[in-house]
Amino acid sequence: MTPSAAMPTFPTTAAMRALPPGALDRSPDRAFDRVLNETDAPETDRIRDAAVSLVATAFIAPILASMREHSLATGPFAPSSTEKRFGPIIDAAIAERVVGSARFPIVDAIRDRIAARSLAASGGRLDASA
Secondary structure (H helix, E strand, O other): OOHHHHOOOOOOHHHHHHOOOOHHHHOHHHHHHHHHOOOOOOHHHHHHHHHHHHHHHHHHHHHHHHHHHOOOOOHHHOOOHHHHHHHHHHHHHHHHHHHHHOOOHHHHHHHHHHHHHHHHHOOOOOOOOO
């Protein structure tokens, strides 16, 4: 085996130009920057995301935690210490997915109420690109 065959190859400049737009933006650092600087999302979408988080945290996660804590599983099916430790994190993730994928009327009501307050505070115009 030659030394050059064992060394990793890196894309050339021509290969980098051939990549689709945004292909290099998928690194975790760039994704984090995009989330922090996300100003291109309409304000109503951001309000809905906040309402989803509120409903998931306040209503659904406690129900999931109660179900997990009052499990009658025993023996080999009983929760381990790791499962007990990470249970709240799993509950929060599942709650967020459930509320985000379902059409909960309370989410829409919260979004509408916050949007109306934002509309009144901004002098009658809700910025769709803020």
